[in-house]
Amino acid sequence: MKINILMSGSSGFVGANLVEYLNLYGVTVNVILRDKLHKIELSDIIGADVIIHLAGKAHDLNQVSSPKEYYDVNYEMTKNLFDQFLCSNASKFIFISSVKAAADSVVGVLDENTIPNPKTHYGKSKLMAEEYIRRQNMPVGKSFFILRPCMIHGPGNKGNLNLLYKFVKKGIPYPLASFENKRSFLSIENLCFVITELIFRSDITSGIYNVADDESLSTNTVVGIISRSLNKKERLWYVPSRIIRFSAKIGDKLNLPLSTERLNKLTESYVVSNDKLKTALGKKLPISAKDGLYLTSISFKHA
Numbered sequence: 001m002k003i004n005i006l007m008s009g010s011s012g013f014v015g016a017n018l019v020e021y022l023n024l025y026g027v028t029v030n031v032i033l034r035d036k037l038h039k040i041e042l043s044d045i046i047g048a049d050v051i052i053h054l055a056g057k058a059h060d061l062n063q064v065s066s067p068k069e070y071y072d073v074n075y076e077m078t079k080n081l082f083d084q085f086l087c088s089n090a091s092k093f094i095f096i097s098s099v100k101a102a103a104d105s106v107v108g109v110l111d112e113n114t115i116p117n118p119k120t121h122y123g124k125s126k127l128m129a130e131e132y133i134r135r136q137n138m139p140v141g142k143s144f145f146i147l148r149p150c151m152i153h154g155p156g157n158k159g160n161l162n163l164l165y166k167f168v169k170k171g172i173p174y175p176l177a178s179f180e181n182k183r184s185f186l187s188i189e190n191l192c193f194v195i196t197e198l199i200f201r202s203d204i205t206s207g208i209y210n211v212a213d214d215e216s217l218s219t220n221t222v223v224g225i226i227s228r229s230l231n232k233k234e235r236l237w238y239v240p241s242r243i244i245r246f247s248a249k250i251g252d253k254l255n256l257p258l259s260t261e262r263l264n265k266l267t268e269s270y271v272v273s274n275d276k277l278k279t280a281l282g283k284k285l286p287i288s289a290k291d292g293l294y295l296t297s298i299s300f301k302h303a
Contacts, residue, residue, distance in 0.1 A: 009054030154188030187292030
């Protein structure tokens with residue numbers, strides 16, 4: 001059966017990988033440009049069976065974006081597209097949200113029952129879009145899937161993992177090894193697999209689903225994986241945490257690179273449960289967390 005896909009955000013990291021992945025299944029993806037989403041009409045989505053909404057305003061670590069940008073892009077554009085979906089003949093709407101719509105920091109394990117409490121405009125705007133989708137009356141024969149991925153990585157990704165890779169490649173010992181943490185990651189292959197399952201199957205219930213690899217890993221373990229990809233011996237410095245925290249407080253006062261806020265970001269735990277999703281799929285994810293990170297690290301060599 002031929003399925004017509006309409007995708008926003010196809011030029012981004014996730015979109016480019018997803019288009020390539022879907023092509024393996026013989027699926028042709030039609031693209032809708034971001035500029036069109038502000039004034040989209042029903043005629044723009046005629047013929048689509050599934051709409052995948054990837055376009056969004058990413059979290060700005062440098063904090064130079066205005067709050068309005070997040071709500072204009074992450075909320076208003078999603079609202080506009082979903083309104084047209086409800087009036088169209090398309091049967092599925094897949095919205096890529098974020099775990100940050102639920103929480104900026106996690107104590108224990110984040111699951112879909114966690115009461116959302118985002119602190120940033122990025123998280124708040126994503127949550128607004130989620131809530132709008134969930135409030136609408138769904139016509140018979142239509143379904144929606146709100147996916148909350150955690151940190152996505154894969155070949156071509158230039159995020160924090162790439163920075164850690166460069167750190168390890170230079171042979172610099174990782175100085176925060178005394179901090180024990182656990183973080184969830186998401187291989188782009190696993191995300192593409194999940195989206196493809198949602199496209200082709202009709203037995204999965206509408207709703208919110210966290211998307212993460214099965215295993216959460218410590219930063220020390222990630223350093224070890226990167227070191228192995230470089231054929232290097234991992235170098236971990238177990239500097240007492242009290243000394244590191246004292247240094248960070250000095251950094252706060254002197255505006256140095258290592259501040260308390262940055263230290264917390266580097267060493268915090270953020271564990272995401274994918275149990276609801278895996279139960280719905282009834283299948284294993286294709287790649288493990290460690291193997292996915294190894295392949296991502298290998299790809300940095302050729303970047």
